[in-house]
Amino acid sequence: MSKISFLGAGSWGTALAIMLAKKGHQVTLWSKVEAEVSMLLENREHKERLPGVKLPDSIVITTDLEAACSGQELLVFAVASPFVRSVAKEAAAYILPGQKIVNVAKGIEEQSLDTLRDILAEELSQADISVLSGPSHAEEVAIGMPTTVVVGSASKATAIFIQEIFMNEAFRVYISPDIIGIELGGSVKNVIALAAGVCDGLGFGDNTKAALITRGIAEISRLGVAMGAKMETLGGLSGIGDLIVTCTSKHSRNHNAGYYIGKGYSVEEALAKVNQVVEGVHSAKAVSRLAKKYQVSMPIVEQICKVLFEGDNVDNAIKNLLTRDKCMEYPDLGWIEAD
Ligand SMILES: NC(=O)c1ccc[n+]([C@@H]2O[C@H](COP(=O)([O-])OP(=O)(O)OC[C@H]3O[C@@H](n4cnc5c(N)ncnc54)[C@H](O)[C@@H]3O)[C@@H](O)[C@H]2O)c1
Structure with a gap:
């Protein structure tokens, strides 16, 4: 031993x-x-x-x-x-x-x-x-x-x-x-979990949660791959696994902080109610800066930053997410053009 x-x-x-x-x-x-x-x-x-x-x-x-x-x-x-x-x-x-x-x-x-x-x-x-x-x-x-x-x-x-x-x-x-893959999954999921908490606080349902988790891992993967992580890791325990548990659990302080924000508390009031270090808040700005540095699109992270640091309200954030320009689910998947 x-x-x-x-x-x-x-x-x-x-x-x-x-x-x-x-x-x-x-x-x-x-x-x-x-x-x-x-x-x-x-x-x-x-x-x-x-x-x-x-x-x-x-x-x-x-x-x-x-x-x-x-x-x-x-x-x-x-x-x-x-x-x-x-x-x-x-x-x-x-x-x-x-x-x-x-x-x-x-x-x-x-x-x-x-x-x-x-x-x-x-x-x-x-x-x-x-x-x-x-x-x-x-x-x-x-x-x-x-x-x-x-x-x-x-x-x-x-x-x-x-x-x-x-x-x-x-x-x-x-x-x-794959150290960087493991670290990125574990860190960025806290930011997405804040957004999942907001959606629960607003009273949204299973469809919204599934959307956040799935589009959340798409964002994490874009950043991860740009930083050298492997897709397998992002689809594994420390990626999608940790994202699911954090977005759906009553134990998650990130989810709980988001929940209070969704219920209408200010960011400061929500953090005071959780009364523990809410790491997603600390990581959110860093992740948003990493997204800019590596030129990847992270719309959920962008909107949660607006709510956390710019006083934007959550209804606007949801509207902004849902009304972005139309796009493909995965832009790399193309059609084989007919002659
Ligand atoms: N709690 C979980 O279920 C869990 C699971 C997996 C990973 N983690 C990660 O592990 C880490 C610790 O989580 P936790 O839940 O134990 O967090 P926590 O907020 O309970 O804090 C952990 C410890 O940090 C130390 N600390 C606090 N303030 C300090 C200071 N000013 N200077 C030096 N040390 C200080 C203290 O020993 C404190 O107990 C976090 O990064 C978290 O994301 C937590």
């Missing part, structure tokens, strides 16, 4: 830590947020995010970053995306050359347009960095519901190492070399 440390003790870090500790790994759970660590130490339970799920006694909980980073076979980055860079900068002094790290957070940095793996590779260039993503709500993983994810790594040996650490009878792990 392996020594594994989690940096970040929110719902996802805590759920995965519990799962790995139950498998017999020696697990440490670190958080910079002192109130979070006190709550975990006092109750052996993440009362706010995973109520009713106890942490195994073997899990060490700490705010000591040096101790958390030292002597670990694997470091799991599970901090909310806006804090990945600052935590990586702080951890850099304690990370040895060749340290295996897997990032399980999702997002794109607004200023740099870097993916989270790009950030880690920049701040921790001495480390061997992989990603893990897929349709996986912490609330379900923490209680052992069947779940599938994919690990992306530049090295097949590292991918297999991480696969073996995480895999159990209820948590199936696939491996892939």
Whole structure:
């Protein structure tokens, strides 16, 4: 069994830590947020995010970053995306050359347009960095519901190492070399999930949801392919799989934020009601800038940005989407012209 440390003790870090500790790994759970660590130490339970799920006694909980980073076979980055860079900068002094790290957070940095793996590779260039993503709500993983994810790594040996650490009878792990495909699917789906929430808040039905998911993956795929991702990945667990779960689930904070906006709350009120980091909002501007940079059309992302940042109302956004110029579903599919 392996020594594994989690940096970040929110719902996802805590759920995965519990799962790995139950498998017999020696697990440490670190958080910079002192109130979070006190709550975990006092109750052996993440009362706010995973109520009713106890942490195994073997899990060490700490705010000591040096101790958390030292002597670990694997470091799991599970901090909310806006804090990945600052935590990586702080951890850099304690990370040895060749340290295996897997990032399980999702997002794109607004200023740099870097993916989270790009950030880690920049701040921790001495480390061997992989990603893990897929349709996986912490609330379900923490209680052992069947779940599938994919690990992306530049090295097949590292991918297999991480696969073996995480895999159990209820948590199936696939491996892939397509890191950028995995990261893009996981990050852009949060923006589409906001739009899906808006549609639910407006009281729209299954047809609208199916349209958003399908045209959403078309947008994600256009950007992904332009950035070097593989279509197979975008049609896989970390692409369409994660998009479906986020657009349809009561656990999704992105969907919930969109829902309140659709119900008529202002963006600020909706974010206050969700009261957690809504990563889709952080990623939306970055994705819209990436779309411009790579010259791909992302109309859903464009409209959600107008609602989030320009005060446009949701009825206008829906109208704008539905009344765009007529077009083909996939422009590359042509007719064979008759002579
Ligand atoms: N929750 C899920 O079901 C789930 C599933 C798959 C992936 N993810 C991804 O994993 C990441 C973490 O998700 P989560 O639900 O645990 O998020 P979360 O909002 O609960 O936050 C995770 C942790 O980030 C850290 N953090 C918060 N503020 C910080 C600060 N100022 N400085 C340093 N660290 C700080 C804290 O340890 C916090 O608990 C996200 O990117 C999310 O998209 C979440």
